[in-house]
Amino acid sequence: MAGVKGQVQKRGVARRRAMVDAAIKLFAQQGVRGTGVAAIAERAGATPSALIHHFGSKDGLVQAVLEEADRRALERLSVPPDAEPTLDQAFDWFVRDAEHTAATERELAALHTTLTAENLEPGAALHTWFRDRGRALRAHLNALFTRAAADGSARADLDPAVLATEVAAFIEGAHLLWLLDPDEVDLTAVHRGYFAGLAERLRT
Amino acid sequence: MAGVKGQVQKRGVARRRAMVDAAIKLFAQQGVRGTGVAAIAERAGATPSALIHHFGSKDGLVQAVLEEADRRALERLSVPPDAEPTLDQAFDWFVRDAEHTAATERELAALHTTLTAENLEPGAALHTWFRDRGRALRAHLNALFTRAAADGSARADLDPAVLATEVAAFIEGAHLLWLLDPDEVDLTAVHRGYFAGLAERLRT
DNA sequence: CATTTTCCTGCATGGTCATTCAAGATAATG
DNA sequence: CATTATCTTGAATGACCATGCAGGAAAATG
Numbered sequence: 001m002a003g004v005k006g007q008v009q010k011r012g013v014a015r016r017r018a019m020v021d022a023a024i025k026l027f028a029q030q031g032v033r034g035t036g037v038a039a040i041a042e043r044a045g046a047t048p049s050a051l052i053h054h055f056g057s058k059d060g061l062v063q064a065v066l067e068e069a070d071r072r073a074l075e076r077l078s079v080p081p082d083a084e085p086t087l088d089q090a091f092d093w094f095v096r097d098a099e100h101t102a103a104t105e106r107e108l109a110a111l112h113t114t115l116t117a118e119n120l121e122p123g124a125a126l127h128t129w130f131r132d133r134g135r136a137l138r139a140h141l142n143a144l145f146t147r148a149a150a151d152g153s154a155r156a157d158l159d160p161a162v163l164a165t166e167v168a169a170f171i172e173g174a175h176l177l178w179l180l181d182p183d184e185v186d187l188t189a190v191h192r193g194y195f196a197g198l199a200e201r202l203r204t
Numbered sequence: 205m206a207g208v209k210g211q212v213q214k215r216g217v218a219r220r221r222a223m224v225d226a227a228i229k230l231f232a233q234q235g236v237r238g239t240g241v242a243a244i245a246e247r248a249g250a251t252p253s254a255l256i257h258h259f260g261s262k263d264g265l266v267q268a269v270l271e272e273a274d275r276r277a278l279e280r281l282s283v284p285p286d287a288e289p290t291l292d293q294a295f296d297w298f299v300r301d302a303e304h305t306a307a308t309e310r311e312l313a314a315l316h317t318t319l320t321a322e323n324l325e326p327g328a329a330l331h332t333w334f335r336d337r338g339r340a341l342r343a344h345l346n347a348l349f350t351r352a353a354a355d356g357s358a359r360a361d362l363d364p365a366v367l368a369t370e371v372a373a374f375i376e377g378a379h380l381l382w383l384l385d386p387d388e389v390d391l392t393a394v395h396r397g398y399f400a401g402l403a404e405r406l407r408t
Numbered sequence: 409c410a411t412t413t414t415c416c417t418g419c420a421t422g423g424t425c426a427t428t429c430a431a432g433a434t435a436a437t438g
Numbered sequence: 439c440a441t442t443a444t445c446t447t448g449a450a451t452g453a454c455c456a457t458g459c460a461g462g463a464a465a466a467t468g
Contacts, residue, residue: 030325138388165389169378173374
């Protein structure tokens, strides 16, 4: 495995990035199981052995892909993770995020959905990773709704935990439907409609 | 392939059903790509050769699994496919369906979600099947909302197509979240919450 | 320039995969 | 009972899979 001690050569860095890029694309399209290291290496202009050399194993590459995907997702957030936005701000952000995804980041969304579905079962290698990520998102939403109920900007007779799950479910499902049928599913429009309705419902 | 001409023997019928049952369970857990014919055959108490004999190929088995899953899904519907329920009836049915799924049919839900995600890409073998199934559901919902708007039982200023996509997205996403984390996601509760809110929103 | 580290390749290995085939076992038919 | 169709198996095939290894190319270091 490279980079443990000694120097990092720029050629190696470029190759690794090329491999991760190739892996992201192929994993998103065919899943981890459906993608062989040979295909990834070829797309990156290298051999399977070179790939193993850089990442130790296929699992090592998967780990690197996950970290890179996280990095990209955070980068796009452009908002401190400990911010406390209002309901309207948060809803607006979800709609904008959907817009951005629909316009330029189909790949990352497909990676997320494909790998999530590949790891539904508790025994799966990345099950905990995706399960905990879902929990974190719901906890975040739960805090948002709890805050809004406390400061009076939303009605307080709805269970914030159920509400959080509902929102998370909608977002996840909307992305899935859009990935499956982008010609007939307008990711942005459905987000706009849903969050407008939700805002209305919470105001009542 | 069996059954083309001549008689069907009951032993063969039983074996085929055992194989389809085994395949449903394993496909639901690990996807089609992640499941080998050997594993399916073993779980059905047979050999890979016997499986190929009955279904011609792995793809043939997948087709049989899809048809059987359809059969089971329709069977549980217990409602004529051309019925024209009211909004409240339809919403109630969705909640009951979620209840039933959570209680006794996790497997079928997992099969649906796993195979859908495995066939997001247009090139995938079953892409069209799942895409068209999604379209049919949305068309069904669209008709429901259009009817409700026309007869005055729901407000008419919302796009029924967007609404239909929203509902489909929620249902799909809720199932996905529940499959990933059944301990923390209450499929029934989130359905109840969502459809109660939706009914309220449409009444306004 | 010599040495050391990093990078990469060609080749080999053992594993799993779906599928084929020949042949035997079981059941139905006349 | 004999024939015919159905069912099932065991062994073999070729394709792909992830990974290991030995040696060589490229780059950095002294």
